[in-house]
Structure formats: C-alpha cells, structure tokens
C-alpha cells in the first residue's frame with residue numbers, strides 16, 4: 001500500500017463536486033435521447049496504417065527468440081515508459097489535473113507521452129475530458145454504447161461524430177495551452193514522435209549491445225507501440241463493459257483487474273469515473289498500479305505535489321449509496 005505522502009491532499013466533501021468543473025459528467029447516453037447518427041465516414045489511411053501496424057506486431061513475435069535478452073528488457077522498459085507517459089502524464093496530470101508537477105517532471109512526462117504516439121498531450125487531454133463529461137453519448141469520442149470494436153479501435157478509423165467537436169469546443173482547455181511543455185510538444189509533435197517512438201528505441205540496442213537494427217525496430221518500436229495502444233484502448237472497451245461496479249452501478253465503466261495489469265493501473269475504471277480527480281485512480285494504492293508508484297516516487301523527490309486523494313470516508317459513503325452492493329431503497 002502506498003505511504004501517505006505529506007504532499008497528498010485528502011479531499012473531503014461531496015464527491016460529485018470535486019475535481020475539474022469541466023469534466024463533471026452530463027447525463028449518460030443510457031439515460032438520454034440519442035438522435036440518429038450520420039453515416040460512418042471511413043478514414044482508409046488509418047485503416048491501412050493500423051492494419052500494417054498489427055501485421056508488423058505479429059511478425060515481431062517471431063523475432064523474440066533470437067533477440068538479445070537486453071533487447072527484451074529494453075522493450076519492456078519502453079512499454080513502461082510510454083505507458084506511464086500516458087497514465088501519469090496525459091491522463092492523471094494534464095487531462096485531470098489530479099496532481100501538480102514541476103518543470104523537469106513535466107518535460108520527462110512529455111517525452112514519455114510522445115513515445116506512445118497517441119496524439120499530442122493537448123489533443124489527448126481534450127478528447128479525454130469530453131469522454132468524461134459526455135461519457136457514452138455521441139459526444140464521447142469512443143462511446144462504448146457503440147460496441148466493443150468502436151470503443152477499442154473503430155473510433156480511430158472513422159470521422160468523429162459532429163457532437164464530439166461541438167461539445168469539445170465548449171470545454172475550457174486554456175490550462176493546457178498555458179503550459180509551455182504542451183505547446184512546444186504540439187508544435188514539433190510529428191518529428192518528436194518519429195524520433196522518440198521509433199528511432200531512439202531502435203538505435204539504442206544497436207549501439208549499446210549490438211542488436212540488429214531490424215530486430216530492435218520490430219520489438220522495441222513496432223511490437224511495443226502496438227501492445228501499448230491495445231492496452232490503452234482496452235480501458236475504453238473492456239473496462240467499459242466487463243467487471244464490477246462497486247462505486248456506481250448506474251454507469252457502465254467497470255473495475256477490470258486484467259486491464260489494470262496491462263494498462264499500468266488504469267483498469268479501476270468505475271472508481272475513476274466516479275472520482276476522476278483522484279491521482280491514484282483507485283483506493284488500493286500501489287496494487288496493480290505502477291503509475292501510482294511512479295507518482296508517489298516523484299512526490300518523494302519533490303517533483304510531484306498537491307496530490308489529490310479522495311478520503312476513505314467519502315469512498316465508503318459512495319459505495320453504500322450507489323455501488324453494486326448498495327441496499328435497494
């Protein structure tokens with residue numbers, strides 16, 4: 001269990017009123033009327049790109065036995081680097097502001113987030129804020145009410161529903177543009193993405209322990225990128241469909257331990273949608289949550305501060321009021 005850092009702020013009070021105002025959820029699709037959807041407009045470039053990536057990742061598996069053990073280790077390290085860049089960076093820091101980070105940590109997180117190539121921080125955080133505020137409506141970019149495939153990868157293969165843009169433009173994202181780290185990353189995103197996601201992971205094993213460039217590229221870049229993407233997408237698909245709802249049975253996001261394992265601690269998704277401002281996204285500290293371990297470590301060396309944590313009492317009250325095991329009225 002994570003030690004309680006002196007920098008951790010225990011947030012009391014009504015759990016519905018905590019966190020960023022901009023992401024307090026509107027009525028979910030399950031409870032509101034949906035208009036007929038415009039026809040799907042497939043983006044073939046993305047279809048071919050993601051198909052090629054997945055075929056490349058399958059081929060990469062055949063290279064594992066002949067790779068140097070240090071290349072295996074490097075691939076896992078790169079997976080953690082891009083995973084935590086998304087979870088501790090784009091998600092918990094920039095999208096939710098669940099803690100604050102000093103400049104060196106923000107630069108490190110931006111580097112790590114870039115290695116995941118999941119769009120720049122501003123675009124990622126904006127889509128994610130819309131996802132929380134309009135969860136499972138047409139304004140949710142990866143609306144899980146449209147099925148597993150759409151929530152997982154399909155939403156990246158078609159033009160967005162017009163409501164995503166309409167509702168997204170109403171959100172305040174001035175805090176993201178106010179951060180020079182986000183602005184610079186966005187300005188040079190394409191070149192940075194190629195360098196940090198593909199070139200550096202390939203060149204390092206070749207230079208340091210003589211791994212073949214071909215093998216290093218397919219394992220540390222292609223396979224690692226593909227696995228990280230799918231682990232992330234599972235939060236949108238599987239963790240919106242399968243698992244318990246101990247905090248709020250009226251919403252679809254679930255507690256999914258398999259997803260937590262693969263997604264660096266982001267499978268506690270029922271908790272997260274109920275308490276989106278909690279820096280740990282769970283009430284269980286470091287359990288299946290390497291991201292919380294990372295943020296706590298950064299807090300211990302003074303790089304992260306003002307960590308927001310929901311009090312045990314508020315969590316217990318919410319469980320009793322709306323959770324799976326709450327008594328029916």
Ligand code: ST9
Pocket residue numbers: 043046082083084086087091117118119126127128130141155156157158159160161164165166167168169228229231232233235236262263264266
């Ligand atoms: C990727 C992202 O994979 C994954 C995010 C997952 C999030 C998961 C969250 C779960 C919790 C965290 C868990 C982390 C776990 C990590 C574990 C790690 C181990 N608001 O976008 P366009 C505007 S990316 C306001 O082209 P189209 C936009 O500004 C993979 N406005 O839409 C623009 O306006 P303007 C790599 C918005 O044409 C206009 O709309 N990336 C919003 O419909 C057009 O924007 C790719 O492959 C908004 N929300 O195209 C790229 N959204 O003209 C994929 C848009 O004024 N993307 N706008 O500037 C694309 O190719 C396209 O976006 C598209 C849609 C085809 C999908």
Ligand code: ZN
Pocket residue numbers: 131235236240253269273
């Ligand atoms: Zn969600």
Ligand code: ZN
Pocket residue numbers: 091095096128132272276
């Ligand atoms: Zn979130």
